[in-house]
Amino acid sequence: MATILEMRNITKEFPGVKALDQVNFQVEAGEIHCLVGENGAGKSTLMKVLSGVFPHGEYDGDILVKDTIQTFKGIKDSEAQGIVIIYQELALIPELPIYENIFLGHEKVSNKIINWNEQIEASERYLDLVNLHVLPATKVKDIGVGKQQLVEIAKALSKDVKILILDEPTAALNDEESLNLLRLLKELKKEGVTSIMITHKLKEVMEIADTVTVLRDGKTVDHMTRAEGTLDQARMIQSMVGREIEDVFPKRQKAAPGDIMLEAMNLTAYHPFLGRDLVKDSSLNVRAGEVVGIAGLMGSGRTELALSIFGNPKNYRVSGTVKIEGKEIAFDRPKKLIDAGVAYVSEDRKGNGLVLIQDVRENITLANLKALVSSLVIDQSEEILVAEKYRKDYNIKTPNIEQKVVNLSGGNQQKVSLAKWLYTQPKVLILDEPTRGIDVGAKYEIYKLINALVERGLAILLISSELPEVLGMSDRVYVMNDGTVAGELPIAEATQEKIMAMATN
Amino acid sequence: MKTYFSDLKALLQENIRDYGMFIALAFIFLIFSISTGGLFVSARNISNLLNQTGYIAVLSIGVTLVIIIRHIDLSIGFVSGFIGAVAATLLVGGGMNVFLVIGIVLVIGTIIGLWHGFLVAYMKLPAFVATLAGMLIFRGAILQVTAGTGTIIINNDFFNAISNGYIPDLFNANLHILTIIVGMLGVILYVYSDLKNYRVKKSYGFKVLSKEMLASKMIFVSFLILGLSLVLASHRGLPYTLIIIIAIVAIYHFFLKFTVLGRHVYAVGGNPEAAELSGISVKMITLFVFGSMGFLSAVSGIMFASRLQSATTTAGTLFELQAIAGAFVGGVSASGGVGKVTGSVIGALVMASLTNGMNLMGINISLQYIVQGFVLIAAVIFDIRTRGKTR
Numbered sequence: 041m042a043t044i045l046e047m048r049n050i051t052k053e054f055p056g057v058k059a060l061d062q063v064n065f066q067v068e069a070g071e072i073h074c075l076v077g078e079n080g081a082g083k084s085t086l087m088k089v090l091s092g093v094f095p096h097g098e099y100d101g102d103i104l105v106k107d108t109i110q111t112f113k114g115i116k117d118s119e120a121q122g123i124v125i126i127y128q129e130l131a132l133i134p135e136l137p138i139y140e141n142i143f144l145g146h147e148k149v150s151n152k153i154i155n156w157n158e159q160i161e162a163s164e165r166y167l168d169l170v171n172l173h174v175l176p177a178t179k180v181k182d183i184g185v186g187k188q189q190l191v192e193i194a195k196a197l198s199k200d201v202k203i204l205i206l207d208e209p210t211a212a213l214n215d216e217e218s219l220n221l222l223r224l225l226k227e228l229k230k231e232g233v234t235s236i237m238i239t240h241k242l243k244e245v246m247e248i249a250d251t252v253t254v255l256r257d258g259k260t261v262d263h264m265t266r267a268e269g270t271l272d273q274a275r276m277i278q279s280m281v282g283r284e285i286e287d288v289f290p291k292r293q294k295a296a297p298g299d300i301m302l303e304a305m306n307l308t309a310y311h312p313f314l315g316r317d318l319v320k321d322s323s324l325n326v327r328a329g330e331v332v333g334i335a336g337l338m339g340s341g342r343t344e345l346a347l348s349i350f351g352n353p354k355n356y357r358v359s360g361t362v363k364i365e366g367k368e369i370a371f372d373r374p375k376k377l378i379d380a381g382v383a384y385v386s387e388d389r390k391g392n393g394l395v396l397i398q399d400v401r402e403n404i405t406l407a408n409l410k411a412l413v414s415s416l417v418i419d420q421s422e423e424i425l426v427a428e429k430y431r432k433d434y435n436i437k438t439p440n441i442e443q444k445v446v447n448l449s450g451g452n453q454q455k456v457s458l459a460k461w462l463y464t465q466p467k468v469l470i471l472d473e474p475t476r477g478i479d480v481g482a483k484y485e486i487y488k489l490i491n492a493l494v495e496r497g498l499a500i501l502l503i504s505s506e507l508p509e510v511l512g513m514s515d516r517v518y519v520m521n522d523g524t525v526a527g528e529l530p531i532a533e534a535t536q537e538k539i540m541a542m543a544t545n
Numbered sequence: 546m547k548t549y550f551s552d553l554k555a556l557l558q559e560n561i562r563d564y565g566m567f568i569a570l571a572f573i574f575l576i577f578s579i580s581t582g583g584l585f586v587s588a589r590n591i592s593n594l595l596n597q598t599g600y601i602a603v604l605s606i607g608v609t610l611v612i613i614i615r616h617i618d619l620s621i622g623f624v625s626g627f628i629g630a631v632a633a634t635l636l637v638g639g640g641m642n643v644f645l646v647i648g649i650v651l652v653i654g655t656i657i658g659l660w661h662g663f664l665v666a667y668m669k670l671p672a673f674v675a676t677l678a679g680m681l682i683f684r685g686a687i688l689q690v691t692a693g694t695g696t697i698i699i700n701n702d703f704f705n706a707i708s709n710g711y712i713p714d715l716f717n718a719n720l721h722i723l724t725i726i727v728g729m730l731g732v733i734l735y736v737y738s739d740l741k742n743y744r745v746k747k748s749y750g751f752k753v754l755s756k757e758m759l760a761s762k763m764i765f766v767s768f769l770i771l772g773l774s775l776v777l778a779s780h781r782g783l784p785y786t787l788i789i790i791i792a793i794v795a796i797y798h799f800f801l802k803f804t805v806l807g808r809h810v811y812a813v814g815g816n817p818e819a820a821e822l823s824g825i826s827v828k829m830i831t832l833f834v835f836g837s838m839g840f841l842s843a844v845s846g847i848m849f850a851s852r853l854q855s856a857t858t859t860a861g862t863l864f865e866l867q868a869i870a871g872a873f874v875g876g877v878s879a880s881g882g883v884g885k886v887t888g889s890v891i892g893a894l895v896m897a898s899l900t901n902g903m904n905l906m907g908i909n910i911s912l913q914y915i916v917q918g919f920v921l922i923a924a925v926i927f928d929i930r931t932r933g934k935t936r
Contacts, residue, residue, distance in 0.1 A: 353821045375824035384822065392818035397882050398811065406812055407823040409805040417803045424749050440751070460823075 043107070044069040044234055045090075045123075045203055050101035052085055052094060059085045060099070061258040067203070067251075072225055072235045074245045077255035078280050079338050079505040083238045086255070087205050091125040092118040105203075122202030126192045128211055134181035139163035141180055142195045166194040169231075170224055184315060186217030193224065197233075204228070205236045210244060211339045214316065222248050240337040242273050242544040254279040274537075277544070281507060281536035288484065289512030292491035297515065298328030300366065301499035302349070302382065302468045307360035309341075309348040318344040318356065320523040326468060326499040331490065333514030334503045335539045341523040342503045343387055346470050350384040351377045353392075364468065378407060383461035387473035387503070389450070393457045396446035400438055401427035403445050403456050408464045430459035435485060451482025458489065469493065470501045475509060487513060507536045519543050552758050562876060562931045566891045569924070573895060577902030585902050588780035591773075596708055598897040599786035600625070600848040604868035605875065605893040606797055606886045607841035610834045612872055613814040615881035616665060616672035618835070619865050620657075620679030621842045626861025627683040628654050628846030630690040633697040633856035636704060643703050651843045657683070658839015659832060666831035680865070688858060697856045707789070708852035711782040720775075721782035728774025732767045739763060786848065790890065793844070797886040810834060815882030870917070871896050874924040878932075895920070 045067040052060040060082045067073045075083050089099050092112030103110045105121050112118045115125075132141045139160045148158045163176035172190040180188060189209055196204055206225075210218040222244060225235050239245060245252060254262035254276060262279035264270040302325065309319040319341045326332045336342050348358045351374035362371045364380040371377060374384075386393035394403050404427045405412060412418050412426070427441040434455045438448055445456055454474065461469065471490070475483045490513060494500055504510050510517055517529045519542040527542045557564060577585035584590060604621050611618045628650045635646045657679070664675040691697060699705060716722045739759070746753050754762065777783055801807035812820040813830045821827050845864070850856050875892025877884030896917060903913045 350822070353818070373824075373826070374822050375826065378824040386819075386822060392816065392822050395812050395815035395819050395882065397815050402808070402811075406808070406820075406825075409808055413805060418805060418808065420803070421745060421749070428749075442751070 042069045043067070044105065046102075046104040046107075047086070047090065048102045048104065050086065050089055050099055050103075052082075052089055052099040059258050060089070063101075063255070063258070063260050065253055065260065067234060067236060070229060070232055070234055071250040072229055072237065072248050073251045073253065074249040075236060075238045075253050075255065076240070076242065076245060076276060076280060078507070081255040081280070082258040083255055084207060085258075087125060087207060087236070087238065090118065091115055091123060091205065119199055122200060123205065124196040124199055124201045124203070125205040126189075126196060126207065126209065128208045130185075130188050130192055132180045132188055132191060132195075135179060137177045137179055138167070138174070138183075138191055138194075139176035141191060142166060142176075142198050144195075146199060162198065163194070166197050167191075169197055170194045171220070171227075184217075186213045186220065189213065189217075189221060190224070193228075197228075201233060203234045203236065205238075207238045208240065208339070209237065210239065210241060212314070212316075218244070240339075240544055242276055245276070246271065246273055252276065256280060256282050273541075277537050277540045281540055288487075289509075290484065290488050290491055293495055294515070295329055295495075297330035298497065300325045301328050301364065302326045302501065303363040303366075304345075304349050305361045305363070307345060307348050307358065307362075309344055309352075309356035309358045311356055317523055319348055322360075322520070322523070322525045324501075324518050324525055324528075326501050328467070328499050329494055329497050330515040331494055331500045331502050331513050333510035333517040334501065334520060335505075335507060335510045335517055336520030336526075336543050338505065340520040340543065342520050343472055344523075345520065346384060346472055346501070346503060349377070350374055350382060350470060378464055378466075381465070381467035382470065383407075383464050383466035383468070384470040385454075385457050385461050385472060385474060387476060389453050389457055394445050394453060394460075397444060399442045399444050400431065400436065400448075400456055401441040404430050404441075404459045404463055407460055411463075426463065430463065434459055434489065449478075449482075451478035451485075454478055454482065454486065458486070462493075466498065468499045468501070470503070472503045473505060474502070475504070475506070507539060510534075510539070511536065521545060548755075549757055552755050553761070556754065556758055556762075562928070563888075565927060565931065566875060566888060566895065566924075570891060570895055570898065573898050573902065577898070577905070581902065581905045584905055586776070588776050590901070590905070591776050592711075592780050592784055594894075594897060594901045595784055595790075596786045596852060597901060598894050599708060599790055600845040600852065601864060601867050601871060601897060602790050602890045602893040603793060603841050603845040603848065604864055605871035605889040606793055607838040608865075608868050609872045609875070609877050609884050609886050609889040610797075610801075610810060611672070611838050612869075612877045612879065613810060613881060613884045614831060614834050615814055615817070616831070616834075617869070618661065618672065618676045618679075618838050620661060620676040620683055621838065621845070621868060622861040622864030622866075623680055623683035623687060624654065624657050624839065624842040624861070625846040625849060625864055626856075626859070627657075627686045627690065628843045629850030629860050630687050630697065630856040632704075632847055632850055633699050634690055634694075636699055636701050637697050638694075643701050646704075647847060650847065651840060654843025654846065655836050655840045658842065659836045661839070662832040662835025665835065666828040683861075687860065691856065691858050695858065699850060699854050699856070704847075705851050705854045706785060708784075708786050708848045709854070710785050712785070712788070714782060719779075721778040721780075724774050724778040724782040727783055728771050728778075731770050731774070735766060735770065736763055789844070789848070793841070794886055794890055801886065806830075806833070811882055867896060868893065870921050873928075874921060876928055878928070892924070895924075 043066055047063065047065040050060050050063040063086060065086065077083050088094050090103060092114045095113045096111035110121060142163050143159050147154050149155060160176050167176060170190045170193050172187055174183060180191060209221055213221065225248060249271065250266050252264045252271060253260060256279065261282060264272065305323045307319055307322045308317055311318050322345055334342050347354055348356060349362055349371060351371055352358050353374055361368055364382065369376060369380050390396060401423060405423055409418060412423050431438065431441055436455045437452050445453055474486055490500060502513055511534055515531055517531065517534045517539065518525050519527045519539050521543050529538060574586065604625065608618055608621060631653060632646050632650045635641045635649065636643060661675050661679055664670045665672045712723055714721050714723055743753055743759060801810065809825045809830055812825060813827050817827050849860055871893030872889040874895050875888035877889060899917055899920060900913060
């Protein structure tokens with residue numbers, strides 16, 4: 041087999057982070073090559089370099105297609121070489137018919153006029169190739185996600201694709217659709233199409249891959265091939281997690297946990313627009329004085345589960361029961377959970393955690409303004425005292441509490457977010473990716489805070505993509521996979537390998 | 546002396562967003578005073594200008610809240626006109642008691658506002674569409690109400706005094722003494738609250754103005770208040786319109802700044818998702834804000850009908866655009882979460898001053914619209930440019 045693609049010593053830096061560090065990646069013509077690694081390992085960044093999203097000059101190293109060095113300035117350039125990337129969030133226009141989507145951006149024209157009949161006719165051919173038997177005039181919004189994925193592939197074929205890149209193509213698909221897709225990739229392989237697939241599902245990798253490359257922390261760490269018989273799931277997991285847990289987690293006094301504070305039973309959350317269950321029949325509980333970790337890969341339903349418990353602000357269709365301190369409560373609005381003593385610190389500080397254009401003081405008191413009211417009026421002096429107290433206690437680095445939150449660093453924003461929720465005096469604290477995107481120093485402070493809170497008897501649910509964090513902080517771990525709680529491990533038995541095996545199965 | 550001026554400069558720079566409008570207003574007053582040979586700042590014209598601004602300023606206050614929560618209300622002009630027509634019909638045709646009439650139309654206005662809020666919050670209609678429909682509906686409703694009579698002349702003295710009357714004089718002097726007394730009370734109230742604010746801020750160790758700067762600011766504002774009351778006193782005194790406006794501004798300012806509901810309004814505007822997750826019902830806030838808008842539209846309708854002493858078939862035409870322009874000139878941000886009712890009232894005054902001044906100069910109406918358009922652009926560019934530079 042000839043080498044169709046080679047990426048040599050690719051290094052890509054973002055301010056403060058080396059996303060890719062001397063990555064080497066080689067793909068043979070006509071193979072199915074799987075790229076695996078943890079969240080943040082650099083898989084998507086590598087593919088963005090390849091497809092020209094990060095143009096030549098923004099990275100170091102060389103891209104060779106058929107032994108020729110390429111200098112892609114944008115997606116158009118990489119597509120001219122037959123490299124087509126299909127993202128996890130599909131790039132189709134729901135209101136347009138399939139045939140228009142397929143030819144969007146490279147319309148079939150005669151004399152600068154679009155030749156619709158030819159487009160429709162050609163679409164039928166491409167849809168046949170991907171085994172999708174629907175009318176080309178069907179609007180994309182009227183077919184399911186699985187079929188939309190096929191339309192994306194048909195679109196790629198219409199661009200005369202040589203190297204097809206799929207970024208987690210089965211993440212949003214059900215089992216049957218996934219099988220269908222994998223089968224199609226094998227068929228396309230016979231037609232001579234080379235595929236690169238980014239995926240978290242190692243079972244699929246074992247089924248379909250000819251070659252596997254493992255990335256970890258922006259580096260290539262392992263390479264296996266079916267031909268040499270080196271393809272092995274356990275070895276993949278080992279390579280993905282690799283590192284040892286560093287001693288970055290402060291110790292805390294372990295005490296026997298108390299009563300169950302939060303219990304969710306058989307929660308299912310259906311997303312009416314996506315048309316599928318984001319959370320399936322999931323149950324969990326958290327006791328007073330313990331940290332319970334939720335591990336799982338991106339898209340496994342962790343945040344959706346937390347939001348379903350926390351009053352369902354995104355209006356999924358939720359069924360199941362939630363008990364706080366043993367008492368069943370209605371959980372259809374966040375306010376009811378807040379009143380019951382639950383707080384949810386969002387993973388998305390900027391999106392739905394903080395009001396960025398407001399100052400530190402206003403953000404800290406927002407969820408509990410009623411505590412400041414005396415005779416219908418907010419006691420602003422008291423409010424200033426409260427905000428000042430949290431600023432000092434949590435070491436929020438800001439010139440003063442009148443500073444707008446948008447001007448603070450990520451770590452300090454996160455501290456404001458924590459302060460806001462702790463001011464509601466919760467008994468149960470749900471932390472969703474509490475250390476995402478913040479520096480090591482601030483992380484350590486947040487870990488210390490978590491420990492202090494648990495020692496005070498709070499029940500904490502810790503959602504995290506970083507396995508060392510889950511293992512270093514939790515007393516017990518739930519692992520989520522594909523919308524369900526796939527397993528529960530006491531901390532003594534939990535290892536990165538076990539968790540990864542549950543999360544990827 | 547040197548530090549005094551550098552302090553002054555720093556003060557102006559830090560608060561350029563807040564003071565910008567006042568500076569613009571002062572500039573407009575200066576230009577028109579010169580170009581009309583002093584006619585613009587004559588007692589009679591200032592009095593007239595305030596009465597002209599009143600019914601728009603009330604709408605500007607209401608629409609400020611609507612824009613803060615990232616919506617818009619296009620219906621307010623014709624709702625205002627419709628309310629005027631209903632009030633006139635009840636007064637003239639029905640012969641009802643004037644207080645009862647005012648009560649009834651305020652309730653009707655609030656219900657109309659809640660209706661729009663319901664469409665936006667619960668039926669998920671974009672506010673633009675819901676209130677565009679409202680604009681059509683209430684344009685038609687005005688014509689319906691006045692169908693038999695055409696223009697309805699209102700002959701109720703109390704009603705007509707709302708936008709044309711002045712507070713009574715205590716003494717029969719050349720000057721309107723009560724107006725001056727009210728002005729002095731205003732100065733005392735202002736100085737007191739500013740001093741209190743200064744002390745509270747200082748006790749928390751916040752940055753405060755230097756003593757000289759504070760004194761200068763107090764003297765300046767006091768002179769403005771006294772000056773205005775003197776000018777008004779030399780004509781017929783303090784118009785009721787100004788009292789209504791000051792009362793509504795005070796209530797809304799207090800409400801937005803010091804109550805939980807007011808703070809929730811800003812939070813919903815600043816980030817609706819974060820607000821919802823913080824236990825705030827975005828729907829209820831939306832409903833409330835549109836309800837308040839309807840109430841203020843009714844107030845505006847009463848004031849305009851009173852001003853004309855009649856209800857006309859075209860009442861309310863283009864009010865919404867003047868009110869929205871006033872709010873934007875006054876520093877409300879179209880992206881939500883930012884805005885003050887004090888700013889919007891000044892913005893409305895800026896726009897009204899332009900119309901009034903250009904009328905005095907005899908400038909053609911076509912040019913007036915063009916000038917207003919450019920002033921709106923300039924004001925919002927200024928707003929965007931200075932955003933983020935101050936805290």
